[in-house]
Amino acid sequence: MFFNSLNRKRRNKVLVVDVGTEAVKTMLFERNTENNNLFRQKQACSFRQKQTRLLTANTEYFENINYKSLEVFDYALAIHKEFLLGRVLINLPYNILKAKILNSSLIRKEKNRIGRREAISIIKNILNKTREELSYEIALEYGVLPEDVYFVDLDIAEIRIDGYKVPSIKNYEGKFLNFEIVAVFMLRDDYGRVVKILNERCIKNYRLMHVSRCWSAVKLPGIERSALLDIGGQNTDIFIIKDNGIFDIKRMPVGGQIFSDSLSYNLGINKKDARILKEDYAEGKLSIDVQKRISDIFVNSKKEWYKNLENVISEKFLPPNIFIFGGGSSLFKKIDFSISDTERVGHIAGPHIRFITPKDMNLSLECRDKKLGQAVIDNPQYVTGFLMYYYDVYTKAKEF
Incomplete structure (x- = not known):
């Protein structure tokens, strides 16, 4: 007992x-x-x-x-x-583990109301079509076979009928159907390695996310039209939100580690000490003179990071709100995310910027x-x- x-x-x-x-x-x-x-x-x-x-x-x-x-x-x-x-x-x-947003469309022969049986058939065909097309695309990119792609999640994020957003296609009338689909996937070999680890640890109740x-x-107020920046070590993941739904997923190969590398190179210290020094700087633990020295070292790294961001988020899709989080975001709060007029890179300084923590x-x-x-x-x-x-x-x- x-x-x-x-x-x-x-x-x-x-x-x-x-x-x-x-x-x-x-x-x-x-x-x-x-x-x-x-x-x-x-x-x-x-x-x-x-x-x-x-x-x-x-x-x-x-x-x-x-x-x-x-x-x-x-x-x-x-x-x-x-x-x-x-x-x-x-x-x-x-x-x-990767994710991608895809769009798929369908033109019906008639504009009559969509019944339950037809709705199930349409959704099944759309998802199967998306799975097949994306499998071939990934296979070409990674040099594997289409069947070597494993889908963790394949779900419809948004539906529009004749241009109008609807929660479901069932019981709606219309001819032109557009679907926005979120696919989360990985190579089957990697999935097999993950499952092997879980089995060896006797883990049965798990979820890949x-x-x-x-x-x-x-x-969050303003999240319905926003860009979410998850600043990690080696890269920054960007999620574009439109009408409260995921609109696009982008990624740039630059994160907080670029600043650690800059400290390591300029001060001749190892990467671990550079990361700790960067964190102390972000938390305001250093003297004024040392803070000033590090700020000067970070100038070029900051410009490079912004330039990468500008290349990823075009002005056409720049949302009014930017939410920033992740392990590398504390540093950006310290060095001031907004750029002065003399340093401004393109259009990035325009939106309302907010750093978020679990408290928010x-x-x-x-x-x-x-x-x-x-x-x-x-x-x-x-x-x-x-x-x-x-x-x-x-x-x-x-x-x-």
Whole structure:
């Protein structure tokens, strides 16, 4: 009976493993089983009730993480092995887990109302067509066979009938159907390696997730037309939101590590010491003279980062709001994201810019202790972990 009780407690735990290009973040949540009926409520915001407790949060840095992403993932599981009977939510770096927005259209012969049977047939055909076309595209890009592509998620994000946005095609009339589809995929060999690691750790209850799918779980003022910048170590992921839905996913191969590399080169120090110095600078721990010296070193790196951003986000698609988060975002808050008129690169300084942390996500959460809460709630690098957890709860609630 004791062991049954212990196993039940472990199954209430949710481990979030977020493997980036420079660090792995882990967060351990505990769900309150007394509120299990919460998941049966149909209200979209029911998951915001206080039924979650954050037990631990940790960030560990690794060099050349892109070459050993799955080894780092396995390591993160190993140090939390006593909690693996619960649910495990997994986000892997771009070199393994990818996402893409695609558009597909269909012209019906008649404009009459779409019945249930026809709706099911149309959706099935559209998704199969998208899967086939994207498989061939990925196969050409990576030099593999189409069947070597594994789809983690393939879902319709937006539907328009004759130009009008609709929640579903069922019971609507129209001739021209347009679909916006979100595909999350990886190479089948990589998926096999992930499954092997999970099987070796006896993990059955898991979910592979991409952060682009998670933003529907939170509401931020202005997010309905915005660009979300997740600044990581080696790259920056950009999610364009339009009409409250994901419109495009972009990526630029420059992140916060460009500033660490600049310090390492100019000061002749190793990369680990350069990263620590960069973090101390971002947190305002250095003397005024040292801060000034580092600011001067960062000038060219800052311009290069902005130039890359301008190349990725064209002026045509520049949204009115930019939300910035991720491990590298604290530095940008310190060096001032907006550029002065003399340094302005193109059009990037135009939108309203806001740095977000878990505190801004308006989540109802209890922390194990005050120290943990202070370390996490204002830390932008844990935004992705919170998104993953609450999106998982949100989608479970919608299943009922």
